[in-house]
Structure formats: C-alpha cells, structure tokens
Amino acid sequence: MKPWNFSKIAITILKLTVFSACLFIGFRYLQKHEANWQHLQFQKDALWILPMLLILAAINWSIESLKWYKLIVLIKDIPYSKAVKATLSGVATSFVTPFRVGDFFGRVIHLNSHKKTASILTFYGNFTQMMATLLFGMIGFSLCPTQSLNLNDDIHLATSIVGFCTLFFGYAIVFFPQQMAKRFNLNDWLKFDLGLDHITKVLSLVVSCLSIVRYLIFLIQFYLAYRVFGSQMDISLLLSLISLLYLLITFIPSPVLGKLGVRESVALFLMGPFESSEIIVAASLLIWFVNLFIPAIIGSFFLMKVKSLKSE
Numbered sequence: 218m219k220p221w222n223f224s225k226i227a228i229t230i231l232k233l234t235v236f237s238a239c240l241f242i243g244f245r246y247l248q249k250h251e252a253n254w255q256h257l258q259f260q261k262d263a264l265w266i267l268p269m270l271l272i273l274a275a276i277n278w279s280i281e282s283l284k285w286y287k288l289i290v291l292i293k294d295i296p297y298s299k300a301v302k303a304t305l306s307g308v309a310t311s312f313v314t315p316f317r318v319g320d321f322f323g324r325v326i327h328l329n330s331h332k333k334t335a336s337i338l339t340f341y342g343n344f345t346q347m348m349a350t351l352l353f354g355m356i357g358f359s360l361c362p363t364q365s366l367n368l369n370d371d372i373h374l375a376t377s378i379v380g381f382c383t384l385f386f387g388y389a390i391v392f393f394p395q396q397m398a399k400r401f402n403l404n405d406w407l408k409f410d411l412g413l414d415h416i417t418k419v420l421s422l423v424v425s426c427l428s429i430v431r432y433l434i435f436l437i438q439f440y441l442a443y444r445v446f447g448s449q450m451d452i453s454l455l456l457s458l459i460s461l462l463y464l465l466i467t468f469i470p471s472p473v474l475g476k477l478g479v480r481e482s483v484a485l486f487l488m489g490p491f492e493s494s495e496i497i498v499a500a501s502l503l504i505w506f507v508n509l510f511i512p513a514i515i516g517s518f519f520l521m522k523v524k525s526l527k528s529e
Contacts, residue, residue, distance in 0.1 A: 266445040270438055270507045277434045278304060278512055284427045285324065288338040291415040292331045303327040305516030312513040323516065326523055334412040341394060341413070342424060347467060348387045349428040354464025355380040357457040392421045435463060438508065442500040450491050458487050480505060
C-alpha cells in the first residue's frame, strides 16, 4: 500500500472547499437579493451593456494578470497564461476568505519556488491598485457637493487634506519600495529576499498605469450598470459617488466573505438620496456577479488543476 501523500490530500480538500464555497456563497447571495431585482426591467435600448460588462471584466482581469506577470518575471520566468490562471485562482480563494487574504495563496500556489517573494510582489501590485482607488476616490470626494455627503465645508476640507497627504505617502512607497523597505527594516524582520530591489522606476510607473486603467474600467462598468437599469442621475454626480463608493469599500475592513453586503450598504448610504434602492442594489449585484462571482468560478476550475502544494 502506498503511503498517503498529505500534500495531495490537502490540495484536494482545498480545491473542493473553494469550489463548493464559491457556488454556495454566490447562489445564496443571488437568492438573498432576489426581491430587489425581480421587479426591475432592463432598458431595451441598453441591453448591449450586458455583454459589454462581460468584455470589460475580461479586459480588467487580463490587465491584472499582466500586472502580476510583470512583477513575477522579475524573480521567476513564467508564461503569461500561468499568470492568468494564478490571478483568477486568487480571485477564487479571496472570494471565500475573510478580508480577502486568500488572494496571495491562490496565486503563489501555482509557483514551485519563490513563494514568499512572490507574495511580497503580489502585495506590491495590490498596493498600487489601492493607490489608484485612493487617487480617484479623493478626486471624487473633492468634487462631490458637501450637501450630498452631509459634511460641512471644514470637515470636507480637512478630510481632503488628510486623503491627499496619504496619497502622496502611498505613491512614495510605490516609486521607492526599496528605500521604504530599508527604512522600516523589512528585510531584517522578514529575513528573505523581498524582490523589491528588482523594481525599477519604469516598472513602478507601468504597474501604476495598469492599475489606473483597471480602475477606469471599474468606473465605466459601474456607470453602465446603473444605466442598464434606467438610472437618470447626473453623470458627474454619479461618477463622483461611484469613485467614493470604491474608495470606501476598499478601505472599510470587512471579515465577511467576498465583502457580501458591504458594497450594497455603502452604495445605499451614498446614493440613496439620489436613486431608488432597487436600482442601487441591482446595479451593485450585477457588478458583483460579473466582476467577482464569474471570475471566482473560473478561478476555482484553474485551482482544480493544481496537483499539489508544490505544483508548477
């Protein structure tokens, strides 16, 4: 009798758990919000938006895969196709883990070496995305009428100053990661190669630009989702509120799997005074389904092909 291969047993359990959890969470989520969208009607002249949302989602995750690929090839030569599989696997594992911490594991499990360094580079890529969210979120916050946010002018100004100072410090980390790591003694503390010394200023700019393009795709998708349900909100106000929405849902800590309910709650808080709750929830649900649920299901299939914890 062959001895048990605990690595294969562990990965089999992981694959079945992630796939089952993605399906369970997704369908329970759709069932929970059934009452919010069953009476809505799509705008007939806007049905073209639905395939467009799927196309934009595919472009979105292709860009994220390219971003991760450009970082990982600094330490390990991999094909772009593997970066796509790893990125979508990360969506699947983050979908079913609190605070989306599973994203790192879902990606690096596709590598057979340099996993720790790859995790740091993954964090760096995610950080550039956070900075793009903060950048446009603060622009949206500055452009939003103070009356719509129930803030007086002094609080609005003070929050803007703090936000843009944070943005400045964040981009200092993006463009000077090696210096920041040395400043905080991360190399001595973590005791392994962080991979940050390989990141050039040109690469930092490329990764930041890719993150900004991804954000603009998010913005367009959310705008189209509102239009497909017949929203008549002013375009400048809608885009400002959407950018603020992404800012809040990104930085609000949430242990809930897939941030279920967080997006809808924040959207209702911000947009409730300007739009019906049915349209707000339906648009948020559509974006969640296209951008997270479908990629998570696809990613879980890629995860199924991983043979062991030491897989290629």
